[in-house]
Amino acid sequence: MGMTIAEKILAAHCGKDKIEPGVFIEPQIDLAFGNDITAPLAIEKFKEWGATRVFDPERIALVQDHFTPNKDIRSAQQCQVLRDFSRQYGTNFWEVGRVGIEHVFLPEQGLVVPGDLVVGADSHTCTAGALGTFACGVGSTDLAAAMITGQLWMKVPHTIKFIYRGEMQKWVTAKDLILYTIGDIGVDGATYAAMEFSGEVISQLSMAGRFTMCNMAVEAGAKAGIVEPDENTLDWVKMRARRKWKLYRSDSNARYSEIKVYRVDEIEPQIALPPLPSNVVPVSQIEGIDIDQVVIGSCTNGHLEDLRLAAQLFQGRKIHSGVRVIIIPATPHIYYQALKEGLLEVFVSKGAVISPSTCGPCLGGHMGVLGEGEKAVSTTNRNFTGRMGHQKSEVYLASPAVAAASAIKGRITHPREIS
Amino acid sequence: MQIEGKVLKYGHNINTDEIIPARYLVTTSQEELAKHCLEDLDEKFVVKVKEAKILVVGNNFGCGSSREHAPLALKGAGVACIIAVSFARIFFRNCLNMGIPIFECPQVWQEVNEAETIQIDLKTGRIENLSQKHSYAVLPYPEFVQQLIDQGGLEEYIKEEIKTKLITL
Numbered sequence: 034m035g036m037t038i039a040e041k042i043l044a045a046h047c048g049k050d051k052i053e054p055g056v057f058i059e060p061q062i063d064l065a066f067g068n069d070i071t072a073p074l075a076i077e078k079f080k081e082w083g084a085t086r087v088f089d090p091e092r093i094a095l096v097q098d099h100f101t102p103n104k105d106i107r108s109a110q111q112c113q114v115l116r117d118f119s120r121q122y123g124t125n126f127w128e129v130g131r132v133g134i135e136h137v138f139l140p141e142q143g144l145v146v147p148g149d150l151v152v153g154a155d156s157h158t159c160t161a162g163a164l165g166t167f168a169c170g171v172g173s174t175d176l177a178a179a180m181i182t183g184q185l186w187m188k189v190p191h192t193i194k195f196i197y198r199g200e201m202q203k204w205v206t207a208k209d210l211i212l213y214t215i216g217d218i219g220v221d222g223a224t225y226a227a228m229e230f231s232g233e234v235i236s237q238l239s240m241a242g243r244f245t246m247c248n249m250a251v252e253a254g255a256k257a258g259i260v261e262p263d264e265n266t267l268d269w270v271k272m273r274a275r276r277k278w279k280l281y282r283s284d285s286n287a288r289y290s291e292i293k294v295y296r297v298d299e300i301e302p303q304i305a306l307p308p309l310p311s312n313v314v315p316v317s318q319i320e321g322i323d324i325d326q327v328v329i330g331s332c333t334n335g336h337l338e339d340l341r342l343a344a345q346l347f348q349g350r351k352i353h354s355g356v357r358v359i360i361i362p363a364t365p366h367i368y369y370q371a372l373k374e375g376l377l378e379v380f381v382s383k384g385a386v387i388s389p390s391t392c393g394p395c396l397g398g399h400m401g402v403l404g405e406g407e408k409a410v411s412t413t414n415r416n417f418t419g420r421m422g423h424q425k426s427e428v429y430l431a432s433p434a435v436a437a438a439s440a441i442k443g444r445i446t447h448p449r450e451i452s
Numbered sequence: 453m454q455i456e457g458k459v460l461k462y463g464h465n466i467n468t469d470e471i472i473p474a475r476y477l478v479t480t481s482q483e484e485l486a487k488h489c490l491e492d493l494d495e496k497f498v499v500k501v502k503e504a505k506i507l508v509v510g511n512n513f514g515c516g517s518s519r520e521h522a523p524l525a526l527k528g529a530g531v532a533c534i535i536a537v538s539f540a541r542i543f544f545r546n547c548l549n550m551g552i553p554i555f556e557c558p559q560v561w562q563e564v565n566e567a568e569t570i571q572i573d574l575k576t577g578r579i580e581n582l583s584q585k586h587s588y589a590v591l592p593y594p595e596f597v598q599q600l601i602d603q604g605g606l607e608e609y610i611k612e613e614i615k616t617k618l619i620t621l
Contacts, residue, residue, distance in 0.1 A: 057594065057595075057596035057597075070474075070521075071518065073480050074480045074520055074521070074524075078607070082607065082610055082611050082614060083614060084614055099474075099477075100478065105478065108478050111478060154518055154520075155517075155518055156516065156517050156518040156542055158518075170518045170542050171518065171542060171545060172518055172520040172542060172545055172546035172549060173520040173546075174546065174549040174550060174605075174606055174607065175545060177610070178549075178606055178610045181613075181614065182613055186596070186606070188596075220465055220515060221511055221512040221515070221538065221540070224512070224538065224540070224541060225541050254512060254515065254540060256541055309465060396469070396517070397473065397474050397475060398474055398475075415467075415469070415516060415517075417467045417470065417516060418470060419473055419492045420469050424492040
């Protein structure tokens with residue numbers, strides 16, 4: 034019996050040729066990271082335990098992205114904890130203006146490469162699986178342990194294979210595929226599993242699209258989302274990697290706990306209704322719900338191609354007078370590219386606001402928190418009760434195309450209606 | 453070691469945003485986080501938990517964000533043990549690492565009522581419903597996890613590693 038890509042990466046990181054799901058291991062970590070919410074707790078543990086060094090400062094990143102630029106005094110102090118720790122131990126740290134949303138920023142910086150084993154104290158760490166990396170979210174105590182020892186206890190997950198066949202309809206994006214998948218299997222449909230995304234549709238997806246799909250694996254309870262590396266991956270990695278990479282592919286006789294095949298031809302743009310990412314319906318079924326806010330960005334959909342798609346829809350049209358639109362490029366590099374391409378000009382001229390790269394409104398942090406009874410269409414990844422603000426506010430998750438179309442009409446809208 | 457207490461019961465898919473909303477994540481203080489624990493789900497939770505410290509919940513408890521502030525808030529609020537139909541992966545790790553006793557037992561969720569008194573034997577994993585005079589056996593932890601618990605969680609394990617191996621590096 035062969036191994037899946039996830040099993041191969043885990044085996045390689047504990048010096049084994051063969052590994053099986055369910056086995057407990059303590060593999061070597063290639064990169065451990067945390068943010069301004071989770072890292073302060075890890076640093077507290079680090080000090081409390083009497084640690085005096087990190088295993089390798091180059092392989093640790095502290096990313097201030099959640100409540101930054103500092104939203105208040107207390108969040109400023111949390112960032113100070115990261116800054117001080119990085120100065121003392123030499124770990125990777127970037128100042129506001131040069132830092133982005135961790136899951137897009139770290140791969141862009143070349144700190145994550147194919148074949149890596151990455152742990153991050155943030156649930157969306159699974160995003161990096163798009164590179165053919167095994168990346169999983171952990172807690173703050175875990176991060177503290179990983180920073181000290183360079184290792185972490187893990188259970189080898191079983192792998193579920195998702196095969197996407199056919200041709201995507203116009204206006205259907207990677208976001209629609211992953212929403213459709215979560216709608217099919219549920220918010221605990223892949224608990225503890227690695228979700229391997231494959232098939233000709235995935236081969237044709239851009240890297241941004243692959244990141245979007247892997248990003249939301251955790252919304253089905255998965256430990257990791259992963260895509261086998263190919264030419265697309267290599268083109269992307271070659272320009273960025275700061276370390277050597279290694280390409281792993283699943284064996285043809287690998288063991289999967291389940292294989293799901295989707296025909297994408299039938300899938301139309303999807304939307305997840307509150308309060309769960311699995312409450313997914315085709316957009317056409319709920320068109321017409323009035324909205325107050327649209328957020329286009331985040332670690333899920335803050336890539337350059339997401340902004341291009343939104344700008345394309347806004348071009349020559351107006352944002353509805355009752356809607357506020359917040360655009361959040363995921364990293365300063367994406368922000369700058371969007372500026373050079375004239376995308377930001379489109380957004381600003383139509384009355385959207387451009388936010389610095391921050392998680393901000395996605396988790397009800399700042400820069401776009403919702404009030405009582407307000408509704409938002411958002412390209413983010415969670416629509417839990419109170420996620421974006423007041424407990425009686427509502428978040429509808431969708432693609433940048435659906436979000437932009439809805440912003441123009443002032444209500445949930447299928448993009449074909451305005452194009 | 454045994455824990456005995458009254459039951460507080462909630463539903464499925466309770467996520468860490470509900471357990472501790474992000475608006476309070478500007479601190480790592482257990483006491484402060486505890487004050488707001490589960491307030492968006494049940495505004496009386498922090499009062500109720502003083503009387504009923506065993507949490508019985510449905511599927512996928514602790515899903516969503518990896519924030520360890522969630523188990524920290526529950527611990528601070530006085531939750532002594534959590535019995536769920538199932539737990540989300542990162543929340544499960546966080547509880548083990550912090551030494552919070554958690555068990556998966558779908559039957560308990562189906563059969564135990566709120567405010568009943570139950571007793572849990574942490575060593576054997578036997579749960580006794582003292583109100584209904586009925587007992588349940590939970591699934592044993594895998595050996596590796598049991599060792600981790602016996603050592604006092606990841607914290608003690610790493611402290612030992614620091615002492616024995618890493619201090620001289």
